[in-house]
Amino acid sequence: MTEERDPKVSKRYRGLGREEPPRDVDERILAASRRATNAGRHRWAASLAAAAVLVLAVGVALHVEREEPKDMVAKVEAPKPAQPAAVPPPAFTPDPKPQAPSREMRARPESRAAPAPAPAPQAAPAPRMEDARRERSPDELARTEAAANEARANSEIAARRDAQKPAAQAGARPELAKAQQSPEQWLERIAQLRREGKQEEADRQLAEFRRAYPDYRYSDEMKAKVERTAPVPAR
């Protein structure tokens, strides 16, 4: 408000000196400002890396889950290698030309439930898990099974870890919880601590609050509630 400005007072005030902050203070502040932006960039990169790992983990888990039904069918079908021979011939005439089953057909268990019309087509398809299983030695079989179990266990662990993550993060980062509450709620909590006589904790929280909200405008009422003593300078 320029009506309050007085040229003579302004001139005299300017006469008091044009002090500036020392160079070393400037440098410390500028260095801190650069560190802060670098830290932000590192945090961003770390977040990106974490997101990439998560996407990869979900992809692997989904892949393992998709593979799992085949594996289970393989286990069910494996003990019945002679079954096709015992089953009567189908009512329909199969395509005499042996063809490798399509990918979709292989993925659908009901297509496998239908008995194979002749032994020849069974030999032709690309190696499927159950076929490969039949040809493996007991040692190889045991190893495969162990690997499958391990993959299953890993995906279960990953799923459990994902489910626990929000709770663990909330516990590990109390400041995150504080950031989610409004400044007023935080101050109310500090006032509550004062009322309960927990002065040390209230002081600590207030210092933390001031760091988080350095520009917060306290009402006189709030100041009185959150500060241990509130000696405001005389007017």
Add this chain to the structure above:
Amino acid sequence: MGEATDEELMLAYRGGDAAAFETLYSRHRARLFRFVLRSVKARALAEELYQETWMRVIEARGRYAPKARFTTWLYTIAHNQLVDHWRKRGLSLVSLEGDELIGTSPDPAEQAQARQALERFAAALEALPALQREAFLLHEEAELSVAEIAEATSCDPEAAKSRLRYAMAKLKAAVDD
């Protein structure tokens, strides 16, 4: 294209542009330093509070939103730093001695007169109640309006106006002596 405003620079810094902060800092460093220096007694303490004010600016950059002028936001932070300081120790103004009170006239008699006038003014400024002095410094050094002073110091505009008016009246009296 004109120069970026303070608010634009602060937003750019919030987005990770360190150079924007340097420009902003160079614009405000001297005034803010004098504001702090004339609000507290010791120079070392002024440097500490000044540095701490900027550190808070850096820390709070993520929350910065240009609701008001950047200057008002900056001086609100400085005010809160001073209030913290007052709360702990009480306040007095830095004493102005030596080189800070150099007159411009080559005449030794005039120089002595100018020095006396400045000393009177410095004494009057130092004698102001802290909130009146703060209002004056925010107005004179930081060039804040009454409304902005009210905002930066969490008081109503009438109180800010009254503080400034009292301060000006006392300082005018010191100048007219």
